[in-house]
Amino acid sequence: MATRAFSRSKIPIWASIVTRRNLTKTLTTSSSFSSLKPRPPFAGFDGPGPVLSGFIRLYHDGRPRGPLWRGKKLIGKEALFVILGLKRFKDDEEKLQKFIKTHVLRLLKMDLVAVLVELERQEETLLAVKVFEVVRKQDWYEPDVFLYKDLIMALARCRKMDEAMRMWENMRKENLFPDSQAYTEVIRGFLRDGSPADAMNIYEDMIKAPDPPEELPFRILLKGLLPHPLLRNKVKKDFEELFPEKHAYDPPEEIFGKC
Known part of the structure; x- marks a missing residue:
């Protein structure tokens, strides 16, 4: 009877020891797994698309995204x-x-x-x-030279030189002077249309502008005035005075004659 009572009393003790060992092993296992960095599903796939119900959208839904979409919203x-x-x-x-x-x-x-x-x-x-x-x-x-400049350059690129000159005159009436880029586009437009005299008028306006001229309009004129040596020599002389360290290219005499 004493032996049976002792064996019955040992059952709860052993049960508590086994339960404690299992709990310790479970905690150790869970802590080791928690230290590992979880890997996202479809590792290596970095394509766009939201996660819906645990799955990544693997196709393009046709909607614009990024700077393009933000740019459209500006208007x-x-x-x-x-x-x-x-x-x-x-x-x-x-x-x-x-x-x-x-x-x-x-x-x-x-x-x-x-x-x-x-x-x-x-x-x-x-x-x-x-x-x-x-x-x-x-x-x-308020008079804004940049509004005039962008519009005049757009007209010159589309070869609407009459309208460009009308805007040019309105700009000058408001005491505004364009920058070198605008002078270049208008001079190029007149030379493209075969109007060297109008190109020289813009050139004279550029020389009288308060800001010093840049090199690019001179290069455009020196190239476009090759069939007109008298006008080209005048531009070349001004170019050499303003940019003494630069060199003006002269083509061979057998192509355009003596410049």
């Missing part, structure tokens, strides 16, 4: 509507003027400038000129 919905409307009615002057009165005039400052810049980027230069005329009539408008 408001109303400004985009105005751009589309202007392009729609650009061949109908009556409808175009009506659209300008009803929609363009009601735009806020930032939207109006955004429409102007976007039309210049799309090379809708004649529409950009009409929007710029609206900008000049606003109460907040």
